[in-house]
Amino acid sequence: MEKRDVSKIDLFLFDLDGTLYLGEVLFPFTKELLREIRARGKKYLYMTNNSSKSVGDYVKKLSRIGIEAAPEDFVTSSQATIRYLKQYHEGATLYVCGTRSLKAEFAEAGLDVTEDADKAECVVMGYDTELDYKKLLDVSRLLTERPDMPYIATNPDLICPTEFGYVPDCGSVCIMIKNATGRLPVVIGKPEPMMPLLAMEREGIEPERCAVVGDRIYTDVKSGLNAGAKGILVMSGETTPEILAASETKPDLVLRDAGEIIEYL
Ligand SMILES: [Mg+2]
Numbered sequence: 001m002e003k004r005d006v007s008k009i010d011l012f013l014f015d016l017d018g019t020l021y022l023g024e025v026l027f028p029f030t031k032e033l034l035r036e037i038r039a040r041g042k043k044y045l046y047m048t049n050n051s052s053k054s055v056g057d058y059v060k061k062l063s064r065i066g067i068e069a070a071p072e073d074f075v076t077s078s079q080a081t082i083r084y085l086k087q088y089h090e091g092a093t094l095y096v097c098g099t100r101s102l103k104a105e106f107a108e109a110g111l112d113v114t115e116d117a118d119k120a121e122c123v124v125m126g127y128d129t130e131l132d133y134k135k136l137l138d139v140s141r142l143l144t145e146r147p148d149m150p151y152i153a154t155n156p157d158l159i160c161p162t163e164f165g166y167v168p169d170c171g172s173v174c175i176m177i178k179n180a181t182g183r184l185p186v187v188i189g190k191p192e193p194m195m196p197l198l199a200m201e202r203e204g205i206e207p208e209r210c211a212v213v214g215d216r217i218y219t220d221v222k223s224g225l226n227a228g229a230k231g232i233l234v235m236s237g238e239t240t241p242e243i244l245a246a247s248e249t250k251p252d253l254v255l256r257d258a259g260e261i262i263e264y265l
Helices: 003-008 030-039 055-064 077-088 100-108 133-145 170-181 194-203 217-226 241-246 258-264
Strands: 011-014 043-048 074-076 093-097 112-114 122-125 151-153 159-161 166-168 210-214 230-234 253-255
Touching (some): 003 258, 011 194, 030 258, 043 055, 043 194, 074 077, 077 100, 077 194, 093 133, 100 112, 133 170, 151 170
Parallel strands (some): 043 074, 122 151
Antiparallel strands (some): 159 166
């Protein structure tokens, strides 16, 4: 893909941190980029793996740094997990190792969530910032006693950035559970294709007209490629030229930052 082929893209799926902002600081091009995409009659969505926050929390976060977003502007790993559960485990009673906000989102979507592990027919692991040992014990027992119990994780991230460094994310807790039970989950978030697929389905856009734009090759770019869409890497976040050179996954296009998209729209 050449830079001029950006004009063929009708749906941009943006990663957030490292792509549109860094921590609490908006990149200088972000507002113009979002405005110009809409001005051309194209669409964008924000795509996040973080299942500990609700879409409402993200709307507030973006508003705090100067972007007015609506709940429908997001595609999240929790939404993709809901879609997956409805498709493959319809009606199942779910034991959710996740935040209250994640459980509330599942319940609002019509899923059957239980606090009683004995009633569980399926285990879902989220990024649980309210994790306690009781939940680890329940999940370990369920996955051990019932080896055929479906086990799904919202996202594979090992760590999540904070003000001081990193904290363990969903993927790290999945490793604890793997050590205890030998079980690994079906993973929904990036780099899996579920979120881009859900976004394209919702917006009615074909894969060749959709691009995932992000600062990580092994999650953002890969999820786009896995979904049959384009994967655009921006060098404004985590990826260094050395990481790019060593990567087996090759982005369709590499840009200095997402602001470069503006001139090729
Ligand atoms: Mg990022």
